[in-house]
Amino acid sequence: MDPALDGVIELMVIASDMGTPSLFSTAKVTINIGDENDNSPQYLDPAPYKFKxxxxxxxxxxxxxxxxxxxxxxxxxxxxxxxTDGSFGSFILFSENISEGYRGNITVDPAVELDYESDRKTYDLTVExxxxxxxKVETTVKVIVVDxxxxxxxxxxxxxLSVKENSTLSMPxxxxxxxxxxxxxxxxxxxDSTECQCNGxxxxxxxxxxxxxxxxxxxxNTVYDIDYEKCDKVxxxxxxxxxxxxxxxxxxEGVVTINIVDINDNAPEFVVLQDFYVVVIEKVEVGTSVGRVYAIDRxxxxxxxxxxxxxxxxxxSSEGNSTESLFLYADSADQEDADGRFxxxxxxxxxxENNKRGKFMVQVKVSNLDGLSSTSVVELLTVDSSYRVSLRFSASVSEVNENLPQIRAILISATKATVEFFNVFSETVIQRAEEMTILEAYFVFPNGTALDYDAVTxxxxxxxxxxxHGYQLTQLGFTGISTTVTESTDVKTEVFIMIGLMAALVIVLVVTTTSLVCIRRNYKRKxxxxxxxxxxATVVIENKKTGPVVPGTNKYTKEGANPVLNMNIDTATDLGFDEDGSSADRESLNSLDYNIDMTMAEKDTMPMMVIQEEEEEDERSESPYIEPLGAALAQREKRRGADSPSLTFANHSIDTTDL
Known part of the structure; x- marks a missing residue:
C-alpha cells in the first residue's frame, strides 16, 4: 500500500440503471487495512560503518x-x-525517529575515557x-580512537653526567x-634552577x-671556571x-646530576696554628721535635x-743573620687528622749549641705527588732553662691539664707574652698530703726576648x-711561683754519674775520718x-826503793818510772792532738810540781789511793790492750796487805792517763 494512505482505503460506489436517462445513487465505502509486521528493518547505509x-x-x-x-x-x-558485541562497556547507543526511518546514535560512555596509549586503539562494534x-538485522561499526x-x-x-674541573668543552x-x-x-x-653540593x-x-x-x-658556561674545591656536585x-x-x-620536571671530577690543580697550603715555637736548647738532642707544621690540600x-x-x-741574632747547615728535617706523615690537616x-x-741566642728561621716546603708546592717559614725562638718559670697549683695533674687553655689565656693577658708550657708534673711526695702540681712555662715575646722568674713574679x-686576674688564677688552684725548677722524670746519665761520684767521695771521707780518729787516739795516749x-824523770827521790814504783807519787826513779814507755818521743811524730786537751791534762803536770814541794811529814801522812785508769770517751767495748802503767799499779796493789799502812793520797785532778 501507498504509505500515504495510512492503511485506509475509501471507495465511492455508484449504482445506476440502464434507462434513459439513467438513474443512479452513490454510497461511500471505507476499507481499513490492518498492517501485518511482515517486513524486517533494513540499513540505509552500506556496511561496514567507520567512525573516528x-x-x-x-x-x-x-x-x-x-x-x-x-x-x-x-x-x-x-x-x-x-x-551486541565489541563495546567492552565503552560505548552506548540511542535510537531516534527520522524521516527515512530510524537512526542509532553511538556515543562514548560518559563514565569512560578512551585511551589511545592503551592496548585498544580500535573497536569493532556489532550493531543490531x-x-x-x-x-533483526546486524551491521558492523568500526570505531577508530584518535590520539x-x-x-x-x-x-x-x-x-x-661527569666532567673534570677547569674544563672548557666545545661539545655538550x-x-x-x-x-x-x-x-x-x-x-x-x-x-629551572641549579643546586650545588659544597663542603657536604x-x-x-x-x-x-x-x-x-x-x-x-x-x-x-664559559663565563665561569668549574672548581671542584668549591663544589663537587651540581x-x-x-x-x-x-x-x-x-x-x-x-x-x-627532573634532575640532572653532574659530578665534578677532581684533578690535581691545587698546591698544598700551610695552616698556621702557632706563630712561633720556643726551643730550650739544653733539651735538644738527636731526634728532638722543635716545632710542627700543618698543611692541607684541597x-x-x-x-x-x-x-x-x-x-x-x-x-x-743580635750579631746578625747567618745561614746554618740543614741540621733540621721534617718527618712527613701520610695520616691526616679529623680536620683534614697533614x-x-x-x-x-x-x-x-748552647751559645745560640736568637731565633732560627726554618723554611719548609710542602708538595704533592705532581710537584705542586708552597713554602712557609717557621720561627724557632731559642731560650735556655734559666727563663723557665715554675708555677705551683694546688690541684692534680689532670685538673691542671684540663685547665691549660684557661691558664694560658690568663697568663697571656697578664704578661702580654706568648706562653709556652714545658712540663706538668706532680710535686706531692708525702702520702695523704694535699696534691701539688708544678706547671713549667716560658714567657716569650715575638722578638726573641723572654721573661725570667723575677719578671714574671x-x-x-x-x-x-x-x-x-688574681681571682681567676686562684679559682684554678694557683698558689705561687716556685723559686727552683724541679725535674720530674727526665733524669740524664750525667745525674747518675754525679751521684756515683758523690757516693765515692762520701766513702773516702768516712774512711779518712775513721783513720784520723784512730790515729788521734793512739798518739794522744802515747x-x-x-x-x-x-x-x-825530773823528780828527785831521796829514798829510792827497789821494786816497782808508783807514778804520780814522790816515789819516782828516772829509770823505772815506766819501763815500757821509757823512750824518747820523736818530735816529728807529734801531731799536736794535745792542744785541745782538757784542763785536767794541764793540771796533772802542776800536781806533780806540787807534790815535789811537799814536806816529808806531809808525804808520810798523806794517804795513798789507787789511781784508776781513765776510760776512753768513745770506747764502746772492752779493749784487749792492757796499759803497762795500769798493770804495774795493779800488781802493786795486790802486794799491799790489808794491814799495810795506806801510802796513797787523793789528787782528783790527775789520772793514770795524765801520768
Missing part, C-alpha cells in the same frame, strides 16, 4: 547508523538499535536493529632525552657552571615541555697526599694584674804517757 573518535573525552558522539522498516504502521515499523516483531596529545612527556630518571656534556607516548609531539627543554652541604650554586639548550644538550633542575599538548599537563684522594721538606735554615714534626739531627704580684815520763 578522540581519546580522553567521555560522552563524545562517535557516529550514527540508519535503518528503515517496510511495515506501514508505526507500531510495526519502529526500530530499536543495540550494540530490531522491530517489535523481533525481526590526542594529552600525556605529559617523561623526563629521564637518574641521569648523571650530554643530552637530555625525554619521552612522549603521544603520536604527535614536540619536546623542548628548559633549565646542598644549597644554591655560587655560579652557573652549566646551561641547558632547548634541544636538551647540557653545555658548560644538581640541575630542568623540565621537558611538549609544545603540542592539547590537554592536561604539558611538562615534566684536592682529594691521592692528589691530596703531601710531603714536607726543610729547604733552608737561617739564624737571626702534620710534620721539625726535628733536629744533632744537639744544639713582679708582673703577677702587681696590683693591677692581681685585681684583674803523748800523755810521754809527758808523764818526762815529769817523773
Amino acid at each position: 573518535v578522540k581519546e580522553s573525552e567521555g560522552g563524545i558522539w562517535v557516529g550514527s547508523v540508519r535503518a528503515h522498516d517496510g511495515d506501514q504502521s508505526d507500531f510495526n515499523n519502529r526500530i530499536f538499535f543495540s550494540i 536493529a530490531s522491530d517489535l516483531g523481533q525481526q 590526542v596529545n594529552d600525556t605529559p612527556p617523561e623526563f629521564p630518571s637518574d641521569m648523571t 656534556l650530554g643530552s637530555i632525552k625525554g619521552k612522549d607516548v603521544d603520536t604527535e609531539h614536540l619536546l623542548e627543554y628548559e633549565l 652541604v646542598r644549597g644554591p650554586c655560587p655560579e652557573e657552571w652549566f646551561k641547558v639548550e632547548s634541544n636538551g644538550d647540557v653545555i658548560t 644538581f640541575m633542575n630542568a623540565k621537558v615541555v611538549d609544545v603540542l599538548t592539547e590537554k592536561r599537563r604539558d611538562s615534566t 684536592d682529594t684522594g691521592e692528589n691530596r697526599k703531601t710531603k714536607f721538606e726543610v729547604t733552608k735554615v737561617d739564624f737571626v 702534620t710534620a714534626h721539625i726535628r733536629s739531627q744533632k744537639a744544639m 713582679a708582673i703577677l704580684n702587681s696590683e693591677e694584674v692581681y685585681k684583674e 803523748l800523755k804517757a810521754a809527758k808523764a815520763m818526762n815529769s817523773a
Whole structure:
C-alpha cells in the first residue's frame, strides 16, 4: 500500500440503471487495512560503518547508523538499535525517529575515557536493529580512537653526567632525552634552577657552571671556571615541555646530576696554628721535635697526599743573620687528622749549641705527588732553662691539664707574652698530703726576648694584674711561683754519674775520718804517757826503793818510772792532738810540781789511793790492750796487805792517763 494512505482505503460506489436517462445513487465505502509486521528493518547505509573518535573525552558522539522498516504502521515499523558485541562497556547507543526511518546514535560512555596509549586503539562494534516483531538485522561499526596529545612527556630518571674541573668543552656534556607516548609531539627543554653540593652541604650554586639548550644538550658556561674545591656536585633542575599538548599537563620536571671530577690543580697550603715555637736548647738532642707544621690540600684522594721538606735554615741574632747547615728535617706523615690537616714534626739531627741566642728561621716546603708546592717559614725562638718559670697549683695533674687553655689565656693577658708550657708534673711526695702540681712555662715575646722568674713574679704580684686576674688564677688552684725548677722524670746519665761520684767521695771521707780518729787516739795516749815520763824523770827521790814504783807519787826513779814507755818521743811524730786537751791534762803536770814541794811529814801522812785508769770517751767495748802503767799499779796493789799502812793520797785532778 501507498504509505500515504495510512492503511485506509475509501471507495465511492455508484449504482445506476440502464434507462434513459439513467438513474443512479452513490454510497461511500471505507476499507481499513490492518498492517501485518511482515517486513524486517533494513540499513540505509552500506556496511561496514567507520567512525573516528578522540581519546580522553567521555560522552563524545562517535557516529550514527540508519535503518528503515517496510511495515506501514508505526507500531510495526519502529526500530530499536543495540550494540551486541565489541563495546567492552565503552560505548552506548540511542535510537531516534527520522524521516527515512530510524537512526542509532553511538556515543562514548560518559563514565569512560578512551585511551589511545592503551592496548585498544580500535573497536569493532556489532550493531543490531530490531522491530517489535523481533525481526533483526546486524551491521558492523568500526570505531577508530584518535590520539590526542594529552600525556605529559617523561623526563629521564637518574641521569648523571661527569666532567673534570677547569674544563672548557666545545661539545655538550650530554643530552637530555625525554619521552612522549603521544603520536604527535614536540619536546623542548628548559633549565629551572641549579643546586650545588659544597663542603657536604646542598644549597644554591655560587655560579652557573652549566646551561641547558632547548634541544636538551647540557653545555658548560664559559663565563665561569668549574672548581671542584668549591663544589663537587651540581644538581640541575630542568623540565621537558611538549609544545603540542592539547590537554592536561604539558611538562615534566627532573634532575640532572653532574659530578665534578677532581684533578690535581691545587698546591698544598700551610695552616698556621702557632706563630712561633720556643726551643730550650739544653733539651735538644738527636731526634728532638722543635716545632710542627700543618698543611692541607684541597684536592682529594691521592692528589691530596703531601710531603714536607726543610729547604733552608737561617739564624737571626743580635750579631746578625747567618745561614746554618740543614741540621733540621721534617718527618712527613701520610695520616691526616679529623680536620683534614697533614702534620710534620721539625726535628733536629744533632744537639744544639748552647751559645745560640736568637731565633732560627726554618723554611719548609710542602708538595704533592705532581710537584705542586708552597713554602712557609717557621720561627724557632731559642731560650735556655734559666727563663723557665715554675708555677705551683694546688690541684692534680689532670685538673691542671684540663685547665691549660684557661691558664694560658690568663697568663697571656697578664704578661702580654706568648706562653709556652714545658712540663706538668706532680710535686706531692708525702702520702695523704694535699696534691701539688708544678706547671713549667716560658714567657716569650715575638722578638726573641723572654721573661725570667723575677719578671714574671713582679708582673703577677702587681696590683693591677692581681685585681684583674688574681681571682681567676686562684679559682684554678694557683698558689705561687716556685723559686727552683724541679725535674720530674727526665733524669740524664750525667745525674747518675754525679751521684756515683758523690757516693765515692762520701766513702773516702768516712774512711779518712775513721783513720784520723784512730790515729788521734793512739798518739794522744802515747803523748800523755810521754809527758808523764818526762815529769817523773825530773823528780828527785831521796829514798829510792827497789821494786816497782808508783807514778804520780814522790816515789819516782828516772829509770823505772815506766819501763815500757821509757823512750824518747820523736818530735816529728807529734801531731799536736794535745792542744785541745782538757784542763785536767794541764793540771796533772802542776800536781806533780806540787807534790815535789811537799814536806816529808806531809808525804808520810798523806794517804795513798789507787789511781784508776781513765776510760776512753768513745770506747764502746772492752779493749784487749792492757796499759803497762795500769798493770804495774795493779800488781802493786795486790802486794799491799790489808794491814799495810795506806801510802796513797787523793789528787782528783790527775789520772793514770795524765801520768
